[in-house]
Amino acid sequence: MRSTLITGLAAVSIAALAACAPGTTESDSPDAAAPSASGSVDLSSFKGKTITYLYFTDGPDEAATRNLLKEFETKSGGKVNLQIVPFADLQQSLQARLSGGNAPDVARLADLGPFRADLMDLSGVVGKDYANEFLAGPATAIKDGEKIIAVPNDLTMNGPFVNVDLFKKAGVPVPTKWSFDEMVAAAKKVQAATKTEAGIAIDKSGHRLSTILSQNGTTMVGKDLTNTLDVAKATKAIDSLLTLIEDGTIPKDFWIESGSKYKGANEIFLAQQAPIYISGNWQVAQFAKSAKFAWQAVPNACAERCGGFPGGKYTVGLSQSKEPQMAAALVQFLNSKESQAKMDAQSMWLPTRNDLIEGDGVTYPERQADMEVFTADVAETPADTYDAVASPAFGPSATVLVEEFAKAVAGQQDAATTAKNLKAGIEKVIADSK
The missing domain is CATH 3.40.190.10 (Periplasmic binding protein-like II)
Structure with missing residues (x-):
């Protein structure tokens, strides 16, 4: 993490x-x-x-x-x-x-x-x-x-975990492969059937948000300090998350409470208040000791493309x-x-x-x-994500991503404005780096 x-x-x-x-x-x-x-x-x-x-x-x-x-x-x-x-x-x-x-x-x-x-x-x-x-x-x-x-x-590889007990209770099969829309549908069905606080928990992290950007076909930065963000694709990715926050699938309070500071959502998953948790392989050792329910890692959902985001x-x-x-x-x-x-x-x-x-x-x-689920997703993860995370501009760009997304969650701007502001923020990071 x-x-x-x-x-x-x-x-x-x-x-x-x-x-x-x-x-x-x-x-x-x-x-x-x-x-x-x-x-x-x-x-x-x-x-x-x-x-x-x-x-x-x-x-x-x-x-x-x-x-x-x-x-x-x-x-x-x-x-x-x-x-x-x-x-x-x-x-x-x-x-x-x-x-x-x-x-x-x-x-x-x-x-x-x-x-x-x-x-x-x-x-x-x-x-x-x-x-x-x-x-x-x-x-x-x-x-x-x-x-x-x-x-x-x-x-490290970002990816989802599922609460197997909650999936079984809701009569939803644990996926071996799924699209982003299928993941959302499963989350909502399990949430409704088991009355959990949320359907999906995701860490408040620019790195984790970058997973959703990548699955929608874009990254923030590339080799040689290039700004690679596709604003239209970023808008789609951000809007998909904002929609889930507004309808209660992703807990809004979690994103509001700590502003733009990093916060892990593992406690929500361990408390069985979300059947799906998007985090990464570093959680396996913790869950093996701490989880009081059946759980397992599953492949990343696919949107425009598949895979997770590396670190x-x-x-x-x-x-x-x-x-x-x-x-x-x-x-x-x-x-x-x-x-x-x-x-x-x-x-x-x-x-x-x-x-x-x-x-x-x-x-x-x-x-x-x-x-092995996380290992398999290494091959599914697009090459440009490795270029992105290796860039010296990635860290500060990830901070900008969380800050701009936090404004959108607070209702201060829409997805399109958030993506445009993110593009401008990345450009400033790159200029400062050079």
Whole structure:
């Protein structure tokens, strides 16, 4: 969920990039480990050295991360100091440390944009072709020319959950595939039969709203800071949601109460007050523990096109690192096939590696079928959505989307005006970024 809280404008000028290849210009010490021809280093060369890893946790991933770090320490003889900060404090904390010359060596980020000028070029260790090991969508954001400045650590996918008990009580079959109109019809039928507060709950999030935009055939931003919003298609998407809010299918109070601030609707679903909840795969682990009813993930509804909307986290090295080789080696280790398989299984994450998505897959300890629903939707999700979420303009544009939509929910403007204002707001974000 927190992967969608992307904020801040990007310093996107390539000329401003200060990153350098690990072990080349950043360090001239005679014991600096040189990358091999295969794009890797000898882990034992880091014996006795220490690096720091700035991290935020989504919950079950902390234990998995600590286990992998112990494995890295055993293989390298080095030490990794894990420093955990709340997600809400991550950006401010990292910016302060960069300004103070006290940057961590490695960090986990949800948004590369604000830090691109401070990211290490990993290619000296991981190899120039390393990005090809990952899904093309998540890999969109990790290259800057010939440089590799990040690694996609995990993939998130927006999508719906259904309360199976409520569907059965209403005599409505749980879908294996459905259109947006069919989803709405099912929601209304279950809501009426079971007398729930709402039919559909959806997080108050620009990322989640972008799912509906995409299903109607448009995104907000594209590659090279382009404004890709189709106002007519955005108007249709926004109007469809406003109609559901006005007729009580989506709870209006939920959108009014917190203005334009992010708010998750998971409590509405867990309280069985909405038979359908549009969120994403990160909820699986929570629902497995907290839900007191039968539930399951189902495919995204199709309008003009199908699929959900992606997100994810990245592992990066910081160019201020005094141990750039070790930092880059840790980034590579955490994102190897073996490490991702362990991490994803324990944390209920979706992998980013081709050999896990297309090959062996991940065996989850529970709710395998639900995780496979989200994995299947990765292939159904349009390529331009990955371009959108990788853009440094996406975060602030998502904020504009929520702000403008909140005005429409409050009755201050109609869907057409909201879409036009959104288009103008995105244009300003892009101008500011440039």
